[in-house]
Amino acid sequence: MKYVFQFGIVWDHLPQLLHGAWLTIRLSTGAFALGFVIAMLLAFLRTAGPRPLRAGIAAYVEFIRNTPFLVQLFIIYFSLPAIGLRMEAVTAALVGMSLNFSGYATEIIRSGIEAVPRSQIEAGYSLGFTRLQIFRHVIVFPALRTVYPALASQFVLLMLGSSVVAAISAEELTAITNTLQSTTFRAFEFYFVATGLYLLMTIGMRLLLHAIYWAIFERSRPAERAWSR
C-alpha cells in the first residue's frame, strides 16, 4: 500500500499547533514551579516535622506515586464538582500536574536532604541554628545540587506526561493534534509534526535547565566548587 504524505494541511494549521504547544509549556513550567514549592515544604516537614505529619506526607507521596495520573485528573475534573469544587479544564490540569509532580519531587528532594552529611547538620546545631535556619542555610543548597539531575528528568517526564490532560479537554498540543487529525483524516502528518514539536520543547527545556544549573550551582560558587573537589 502506498500512502501519499500531504504536509500542506499541517502548515495551514500550524498556528493552532503552536498555540497548543505554548499551553503545554505553560502548564509544564507552571506545574513545575507550584509542585516544586509544595515539594520543598513537604520534604522539609517529612524530615523535620512532627511524627503524625511525617506519616501523613508519606501517605500522600505513596498515593500520588501509586495511582494513575489519568485517574487523579478524572477525580479533580469530574468528581470534585460533586462537592462544589468546579475548575476549568486548564486549571484542573494545572492542579493535577502540580500535585502529581509534588509527589515525586518530595521523594527526590527528601533523598537529597538525607544525603547531606550528618556532621554538617550537627555543626549547625552547635552554632545555635534553629531547625528552619539549618534547613535554609545548611541543607537546601547541597541537597538541591545533589538531586538536580533527578528533578530535571522528572520535569521532562512531567512535560511529556502533560499529553494526558487532553482527556479532560485541556486544549494542549496533544488535544489539538487529536482534533485536527480526526477532522482532516491526516493522522500520520499531524502526529509526526506533534512528535517533532515535543522533541524540540524537550531539548529546549533541557538546555534551559542546564543553563539554570550552571547559573545557580557553578558560576556563583567558585570557592565552594573548589572546596568540593
Added chain:
Amino acid sequence: MKRREMLIGAATGAAGIATLAAVTQSMQALAQAAALPGGVLDRIIKEKKIRITAEVTSPPFGILDRNNQPDGSEIETARQLAKDLGVELELVQVTAPQRIPALLAGRADVAISSLSITFDRAKTVMFAPPHGALSIVIAGPKKVQIRSAADMAGKKIGLTRATLEEATVPPSAPPTAQMVFFDDIAATMQAMISGQVDAAGMSAFAAKSVSDRNPKAEIENKFTVRTAYYAPAVRPGDFDLLQFLRTWVFLNKHNGVLANIYKKYTEVALIDLPAM
C-alpha cells in the same frame, strides 16, 4: 549461453501462461456466478443460503453476546431477512471499515451493518430503502435552556472526537458556542453529568442510556441535530436482490417488524422512515 537464455525464456513463458490460464479460469468462474440466469437472488434461493455482513463492535446494532455469538438490532434484522426468504443465514463478520469491501469482494450478498446512506457510498453500492435511523441530538440537564442550534451561543458543548457528532454539531453551532472535545463517549457523558459542559452532542441511543442511568441529573434531549438513515446495501448490478429488499423493507415497515426490532435493542421508538 544462448541455450541457457532460451531455457529461462521458455520457463518464464510457461509460468506466465500458467498464471494467465489460472486468472482466466477464475475470472470465468466469477463471470459465470454473475451471469447465472436470474442472478444473485436465484442463487440465494437455489443454494438456500444468504450471506450477510455482521459488524459486532457497535452496540446496539451489532455486538457479541455472553456466549460470543453475534447479537444486536442489525443481526436480528439479518435473521429476519433470511427467515422471510426461507433460507439459511450465514453471517460474515466484518469490521466497520470492511463493511463495503466485504460486499464488493463477494464475501457477502447483502450488507446490513448500520450503513448510513451517503452520496459517497451510493457511488459504490446500491442502497435499498432505509430500515432504521440514527439521530445525533444535543442532550443536557433540564435546567440548561437550549431549544435550537442558536441557543448553543455562549454555552459549552461536549463532543467526542472522530464521531458523527463531531462532524455535524460544530458546523451548525453559532460562533460563540464553545466546543469541548473528549476522547471517548464515557468522558463526554461524565463531563455533562458533572456540569463541566452545559450540554453534549451524541447519538439518541447514548443520550437515552446516560439519562436512564443518571435519573438525578435530569438529562433530556434538547433538539435533533441531524438524522442519518441506514439501509441494506447490495453490489452494483444486483437489481433482482435490490428489488426484493425494496419489497421486504416495505412489508416489514408496514407490519411493524422493523419497529419492534429497533425498539427491542435501542429502547428508543423508531421514527417514521421516509420512502426511497
